[in-house]
Amino acid sequence: MDDRLPVLIVTGFLGSGKTTLVQRLLQRIGGEETGVIVNEFGEVAVDNRLYVGMPDDAEIISNGLARKEDISRAFYNIVKRAKADKAKMKRVIFETSGLADPTPVIAVLAEDAWLKANLRLVRVVSAVDAVAGIGSIDTYSETRQQIAVSDLAILTKSDLRAAVDFDAVQLKLRTLVPDLELVDAQSPEFREEELFAEDSRTFPRPAIQEPSASGETSDFQSFVLPITETVDWPLFTLWLSALLFAHGDRIVRVKGLLKTDASRGLLAIHGVQRTMHPPTHMPEKEARPDDCHLVFIVHSIDQASIRSSYQRFVERRFPRAPTASSRFSSIPCN
Numbered sequence: 001m002d003d004r005l006p007v008l009i010v011t012g013f014l015g016s017g018k019t020t021l022v023q024r025l026l027q028r029i030g031g032e033e034t035g036v037i038v039n040e041f042g043e044v045a046v047d048n049r050l051y052v053g054m055p056d057d058a059e060i061i062s063n064g065l066a067r068k069e070d071i072s073r074a075f076y077n078i079v080k081r082a083k084a085d086k087a088k089m090k091r092v093i094f095e096t097s098g099l100a101d102p103t104p105v106i107a108v109l110a111e112d113a114w115l116k117a118n119l120r121l122v123r124v125v126s127a128v129d130a131v132a133g134i135g136s137i138d139t140y141s142e143t144r145q146q147i148a149v150s151d152l153a154i155l156t157k158s159d160l161r162a163a164v165d166f167d168a169v170q171l172k173l174r175t176l177v178p179d180l181e182l183v184d185a186q187s188p189e190f191r192e193e194e195l196f197a198e199d200s201r202t203f204p205r206p207a208i209q210e211p212s213a214s215g216e217t218s219d220f221q222s223f224v225l226p227i228t229e230t231v232d233w234p235l236f237t238l239w240l241s242a243l244l245f246a247h248g249d250r251i252v253r254v255k256g257l258l259k260t261d262a263s264r265g266l267l268a269i270h271g272v273q274r275t276m277h278p279p280t281h282m283p284e285k286e287a288r289p290d291d292c293h294l295v296f297i298v299h300s301i302d303q304a305s306i307r308s309s310y311q312r313f314v315e316r317r318f319p320r321a322p323t324a325s326s327r328f329s330s331i332p333c334n
């Protein structure tokens with residue numbers, strides 16, 4: 001009997017729904033029995049704080065485009081934990097960052113003798129966003145690379161009004177990988193736990209481009225906008241919606257936690273390209289003042305203009321409520 005721990009790699013572009021999928025999976029299979037590794041792109045690791053129910057002891061690799069040594073260190077830590085508490089850990093999930101090529105993760109599991117003796121890769125799945133996914137495939141080579149090495153694509157956000165239909169996404173994926181299966185995460189037939197089902201996994205599909213060895217060639221930058229004060233929620237959403245509407249092609253992802261006048265706890269904020277997702281409430285006990293900030297992942301846009309836009313638009317206390325049009329015209333990064 002193969003008693004090595006099964007590993008599932010979850011990949012997908014920025015904001016495609018990887019963490020949501022992992023969270024749903026953990027709810028189905030039991031978070032205490034699952035070792036989780038999260039690689040994040042951003043100056044600070046936030047994903048495990050944006051979701052209720054993510055394990056506190058997740059291994060976080062926060063240098064965005066993880067190098068092989070970071071990946072193997074995280075797997076070593078997980079296996080050591082599993083050995084220390086033998087009966088408990090039953091499986092491992094590795095969530096890549098939205099810009100990472102999963103190939104180095106696959107390579108580490110295939111090359112390191114000790115890891116190979118303790119872990120076995122079950123499959124690589126790619127979250128594909130039904131709203132932004134086709135555009136991301138066309139625009140970002142990172143998305144194409146993630147899909148090329150995946151065994152299965154999982155359609156997310158098909159419940160949203162702006163979602164492209166399943167067949168159109170399937171058709172698009174098959175221009176990259178002719179036999180790639182797509183399943184809909186919103187379908188009642190979708191069972192997250194089956195992602196760990198034991199059929200023999202095929203070897204990774206051939207990469208369609210050379211992966212960047214260190215990952216340091218990315219054109220994307222991330223920065224943190226600290227927001228320690230309580231935010232005027234209507235004003236804030238007006239600002240962020242306008243910013244994403246105007247620059248959603250270059251502000252690829254915004255996420256973070258805010259303390260707002262509309263909520264006694266914290267609100268988790270998610271913007272993905274031009275879509276601002278509904279905020280989610282975080283329990284008050286999770287609130288720590290230094291947690292409150294937004295993480296931006298951008299390309300071809302000056303972060304100073306976003307910072308000054310925020311300062312002018314949201315931080316400034318208006319003596320009288322300005323009209324919507326005067327507020328919009330004050331965004332300097334148009």
Ligand SMILES: Nc1nc2c(ncn2[C@@H]2O[C@H](COP(=O)(O)OP(=O)(O)OP(=O)(O)O)[C@@H](O)[C@H]2O)c(=O)[nH]1
Pocket residue numbers: 012013014015016017018019020021047097098127156157158159160185186253255269270272277278
């Ligand atoms: N309506 C809807 N929203 C979803 C779905 N999946 C994810 N979202 C929302 O999309 C936003 C981004 O989801 P995440 O799970 O954080 O995406 P991610 O791929 O982990 O993001 P990064 O780690 O930044 O790359 C969040 O607001 C989620 O609630 C879905 O199937 N339907």
